[in-house]
Amino acid sequence: MNDRQDTTDADGERPARRDFIRSMIEEDLAAGRNGGVVQTRFPPEPNGYLHIGHGKAIALNFAIAREYGGRCNLRFDDTNPAAEEDEFVEAIQEDIRWLGYRWDGEVRFTSSYFETLYRWAEGLIRKGVAYVCDLSPEETRQMRGTITSPGQNSPYRDRTPEENLELFRRMRAGEFEDGACTLRAKIDMASPNLNLRDPVLYRILRARHHRTGDAWCIYPMYDWAHGQSDAIEGVTHSLCSLEFENHRPLYDWFLDHIDLEPGAPRPRQTEFARLNLTYTVLAKRQLRRLVEEGHVSGWDDPRMPTIRGLRRRGYTPTAVRTFLEGVGVAKFNSTVDMVVLENALREEQNRLAERRMAVLRPIELVIENYPEDGEEFLEAHNNPEDEGAGTREVPFSRTLFIERSDFRESAPRKYHRLAPGKEVRLRYAYYVTCTGFDTDPETGEVVRVRCTYDPETRGGDSADGRKVRGTIHWVSARHAFTAPVRLYDHLFSVPNPMDVPEGGDLLDHLNPASLEVLENAKLEPALRELAPGTLVQFERHGYFCLDTVDSSPGSPVFHRAVALRDSWAKLEKKLGAKPSGSGGAP
Numbered sequence: 001m002n003d004r005q006d007t008t009d010a011d012g013e014r015p016a017r018r019d020f021i022r023s024m025i026e027e028d029l030a031a032g033r034n035g036g037v038v039q040t041r042f043p044p045e046p047n048g049y050l051h052i053g054h055g056k057a058i059a060l061n062f063a064i065a066r067e068y069g070g071r072c073n074l075r076f077d078d079t080n081p082a083a084e085e086d087e088f089v090e091a092i093q094e095d096i097r098w099l100g101y102r103w104d105g106e107v108r109f110t111s112s113y114f115e116t117l118y119r120w121a122e123g124l125i126r127k128g129v130a131y132v133c134d135l136s137p138e139e140t141r142q143m144r145g146t147i148t149s150p151g152q153n154s155p156y157r158d159r160t161p162e163e164n165l166e167l168f169r170r171m172r173a174g175e176f177e178d179g180a181c182t183l184r185a186k187i188d189m190a191s192p193n194l195n196l197r198d199p200v201l202y203r204i205l206r207a208r209h210h211r212t213g214d215a216w217c218i219y220p221m222y223d224w225a226h227g228q229s230d231a232i233e234g235v236t237h238s239l240c241s242l243e244f245e246n247h248r249p250l251y252d253w254f255l256d257h258i259d260l261e262p263g264a265p266r267p268r269q270t271e272f273a274r275l276n277l278t279y280t281v282l283a284k285r286q287l288r289r290l291v292e293e294g295h296v297s298g299w300d301d302p303r304m305p306t307i308r309g310l311r312r313r314g315y316t317p318t319a320v321r322t323f324l325e326g327v328g329v330a331k332f333n334s335t336v337d338m339v340v341l342e343n344a345l346r347e348e349q350n351r352l353a354e355r356r357m358a359v360l361r362p363i364e365l366v367i368e369n370y371p372e373d374g375e376e377f378l379e380a381h382n383n384p385e386d387e388g389a390g391t392r393e394v395p396f397s398r399t400l401f402i403e404r405s406d407f408r409e410s411a412p413r414k415y416h417r418l419a420p421g422k423e424v425r426l427r428y429a430y431y432v433t434c435t436g437f438d439t440d441p442e443t444g445e446v447v448r449v450r451c452t453y454d455p456e457t458r459g460g461d462s463a464d465g466r467k468v469r470g471t472i473h474w475v476s477a478r479h480a481f482t483a484p485v486r487l488y489d490h491l492f493s494v495p496n497p498m499d500v501p502e503g504g505d506l507l508d509h510l511n512p513a514s515l516e517v518l519e520n521a522k523l524e525p526a527l528r529e530l531a532p533g534t535l536v537q538f539e540r541h542g543y544f545c546l547d548t549v550d551s552s553p554g555s556p557v558f559h560r561a562v563a564l565r566d567s568w569a570k571l572e573k574k575l576g577a578k579p580s581g582s583g584g585a586p
């Protein structure tokens with residue numbers, strides 16, 4: 001369910017788009033809460049690269065701050081020294097900047113608040129609501145109970161505040177082994193909410209922290225740090241994904257029991273549904289597995305749903321933002337079709353991208369009545385959607401390459417491309433009529449298509465008003481250059497790869513054909529000048545770019561960011577042909 005309602009914006013200031021989060025914020029503002037301030041934050045753990053799911057949280061937090069004249073912080077929730085690295089801290093900032101969002105003020109770190117958090121923990125001990133517990137992690141887990149049965153009190157639960165304070169200070173001073181004891185909140189071991197069953201606040205861990213180094217050997221748990229870090233920063237609206245819903249009572253308990261500055265805004269947590277996309281996974285742990293086990297070439301593999309992957313794939317920040325701000329905010333988990341993301345890029349690039357001709361699976365086409373050494377330059381529109389994009393000259397000669405799938409030895413009904421006796425238009429060039437074809441004597445495979453052209457049809461229009469049904473693209477064999485072109489398909493072969501049957505593995509759903517490399521693609525000469533990071537439309541094939549990682553001067557590698565909406569694919573299927581990947585009809 002989508003809670004978004006589109007309403008007309010009367011005064012032109014408030015966003016025209018409402019959802020339950022914006023409605024809540026507007027109520028708070030109307031009631032004068034938080035002194036009319038709106039403060040949000042994006043709080044990543046620096047333990048991996050951002051994926052498009054994080055993008056949703058980023059877009060939401062930054063957009064809300066912008067729309068209500070508020071502030072949005074970037075805070076690294078760096079409570080786990082074992083998994084966190086500066087590399088991720090840098091990469092996450094770069095990805096957020098690339099998306100086009102700017103955080104307010106300095107980058108924040110939960111680790112900057114370790115001392116305050118420690119002081120608050122001592123405060124809980126003094127109030128008799130936190131204790132040092134000597135149970136092992138295993139015992140703690142066993143005594144926690146289950147959703148259907150209550151937990152058991154720890155035998156250390158009734159230590160006095162004095163004893164607890166002394167023990168906690170000794171924990172900090174490094175007098176105990178890793179894992180020897182923990183600090184726990186004293187809440188309720190029978191609570192139906194497992195998060196309230198005396199959660200651990202601190203554990204002993206001798207691990208070097210990426211920012212605090214060896215200053216600490218006790219580290220706060222994420223739950224103990226998260227809500228209070230929001231409070232320290234003056235966050236008014238803590239927006240987080242639904243899995244934190246049943247942590248909210250715990251966060252509220254913490255805020256009720258610590259000594260917040262009088263008058264400081266108390267963060268209000270609101271949960272929204274995570275973004276899920278079909279045919280991929282949006283979970284760092286699973287993505288890391290794909291990288292570590294070598295199923296993709298890295299976090300920036302163009303098939304990855306990471307921000308880096310999308311960027312390398314050719315996605316523009318504007319297209320990604322259009323998608324993120326358009327999917328809306330809902331309270332219930334749902335899955336967005338990958339097509340919605342792809343369409344954001346298609347729709348944008350249809351307006352922006354220049355057109356070029358590229359033959360991905362070439363077969364020779366010889367124009368028998370064209371002069372042996374003839375050569376001419378034909379004018380081609382760079383972008384029919386944009387007059388200002390101008391035209392370019394495309395070389396034409398007697399021997400061309402066309403797509404193998406644009407020729408059939410015998411044409412089925414409704415097949416409007418080349419076949420013996422059929423006439424088609426060569427885009428921007430001439431009408432040609434197929435006169436025959438040559439086959440390899442050994443394999444029987446067609447190696448060359450023969451045709452004649454009508455010189456009266458230069459530019460692609462016949463003088464006598466004769467119509468042809470098909471238009472195909474081509475490149476001049478003599479002028480084209482050869483380069484590898486990579487085509488991508490979904491990383492997973494099923495829409496919901498996380499639905500793994502009992503005993504199965506997510507990776508069973510990997511799509512073995514997610515990458516196809518065409519080594520022998522023939523590209524029109526203008527593509528030699530393509531700047532890295534620029535998308536062009538290969539006519540009938542989709543939007544392509546230079547691969548920024550694997551290209552080198554003189555040896556470009558191209559790949560497809562997204563296919564065109566593929567009307568031919570359906571027709572192709574109806575005709576019972578092999579999928580040709582030749583893209584949509586012009």
Ligand code: ATP
Binds near residue numbers: 046056284
């Ligand atoms: P993952 O589950 O992929 O490991 P995470 O939630 O552990 O992600 P964090 O670094 O803790 O990653 O996430 C930072 C913020 O991004 C959190 O507020 C989290 O709620 C939000 N977030 C993460 N994944 C999604 C998603 N798929 N959709 C919306 N928000 C998300």
Ligand code: MG
Binds near residue numbers: 045
């Ligand atoms: Mg997390």
